Amino acid sequence: MQLKLNGEVRDVPDGVTVAGLLAHLGVKAPRVAVEVNEAVVTKDRYDAHALQADDAVEIVAFVGGG
Amino acid sequence: MSDDTWALGGRTFTSRLLVGTGKYPDFPTMKRALVASGAEVVTVAVRRLDLTKVGAESLLEWIPKGMTLLPNTAACFTADEAVRTCRLARELGLGDLVKLEVIGDKRTLFPDVEALVQAAKVLVKEGFTVLPYTNDDPVAARKLEDAGCAAVMPLGAPIGSGLGIRNPYNLRIVMESVKVPVLVDAGVGTASDAALAMELGAVAVLMNTAIAEAKEPVLMAEAMREGVSAGRKAFLAGRIPMKLHAAASSPMTGLIGR
Numbered sequence: 545m546q547l548k549l550n551g552e553v554r555d556v557p558d559g560v561t562v563a564g565l566l567a568h569l570g571v572k573a574p575r576v577a578v579e580v581n582e583a584v585v586t587k588d589r590y591d592a593h594a595l596q597a598d599d600a601v602e603i604v605a606f607v608g609g610g
Numbered sequence: 611m612s613d614d615t616w617a618l619g620g621r622t623f624t625s626r627l628l629v630g631t632g633k634y635p636d637f638p639t640m641k642r643a644l645v646a647s648g649a650e651v652v653t654v655a656v657r658r659l660d661l662t663k664v665g666a667e668s669l670l671e672w673i674p675k676g677m678t679l680l681p682n683t684a685a686c687f688t689a690d691e692a693v694r695t696c697r698l699a700r701e702l703g704l705g706d707l708v709k710l711e712v713i714g715d716k717r718t719l720f721p722d723v724e725a726l727v728q729a730a731k732v733l734v735k736e737g738f739t740v741l742p743y744t745n746d747d748p749v750a751a752r753k754l755e756d757a758g759c760a761a762v763m764p765l766g767a768p769i770g771s772g773l774g775i776r777n778p779y780n781l782r783i784v785m786e787s788v789k790v791p792v793l794v795d796a797g798v799g800t801a802s803d804a805a806l807a808m809e810l811g812a813v814a815v816l817m818n819t820a821i822a823e824a825k826e827p828v829l830m831a832e833a834m835r836e837g838v839s840a841g842r843k844a845f846l847a848g849r850i851p852m853k854l855h856a857a858a859s860s861p862m863t864g865l866i867g868r
Contacts, residue, residue: 550658570664577701584697604698609655609684610630610818
């Protein structure tokens with residue numbers, strides 16, 4: 545299925561969970577946060593939250609800023 | 611002076627200099643500058659993870675342990691974007707402290723105060739400790755205080771401009787107008803600007819570019835630390851009133867040959 549991931553359309557396994565998506569992408573950093581369709585998905589829900597086609601997913605981290 | 615502390619959202623701080631983490635030539639320089647600044651609070655931004663560079667060095671590894679992170683909403687142009695960014699920041703940092711920016715103009719990066727107040731109201735309701743970056747406008751400051759912000763942070767000059775404290779009188783009126791701490795955020799170019807902000811009565815000063823883009827960031831961080839400290843001491847000591855004419859420091863009597 546396709547998702548909008550950080551603004552770009554990407555193919556991911558059907559029904560993948562947030563935890564599965566992060567593993568698929570190779571993201572191990574504990575310091576990321578995930579938003580699906582403009583709502584934060586907290587870390588305790590990564591395993592349970594199954595993504596659906598066309599979901600808008602944002603994965604963010606801290607960067608330098610003022 | 612060690613008991614001259616200030617508080618924010620239940621935390622107590624000794625340093626009155628808050629520093630950013632952007633624009634440094636490299637992480638090691640940033641780390642040394644952060645240490646030299648003596649800051650206890652450092653700002654960070656929230657951005658999309660670069661999925662092509664997963665596993666790259668993280669900013670957080672270069673921020674000295676024990677420093678309080680203050681995530682910002684830089685480059686957010688709507689209240690909604692800013693609120694979403696704060697929610698993500700809380701999830702990232704496990705803290706409620708946020709520097710709220712809602713920008714209204716790309717060229718000047720002046721805040722959109724109307725949207726700022728809207729966003730502040732939402733965030734306060736959600737339990738955030740909100741520090742809004744705002745104009746040097748006493749009326750806006752009061753609205754932000756009424757919205758429940760923990761402090762107000764008027765600009766000294768546009769972000770990254772280094773123009774210094776452009777309207778010291780407005781800043782003084784802002785400080786008179788609200789009970790919450792007033793931090794001067796943005797515009798500082800050099801140590802005397804930081805000292806001036808503190809002499810006016812600011813509780814603290816927040817800066818990034820002035821240190822990060824100095825020729826010697828670590829040395830400038832040290833200068834800023836001393837500037838803030840000197841300004842704070844001068845404020846507490848109480849400056850003399852300005853007089854138009856001279857007032858001699860040496861006795862005018864007892865002079866020889868008269």
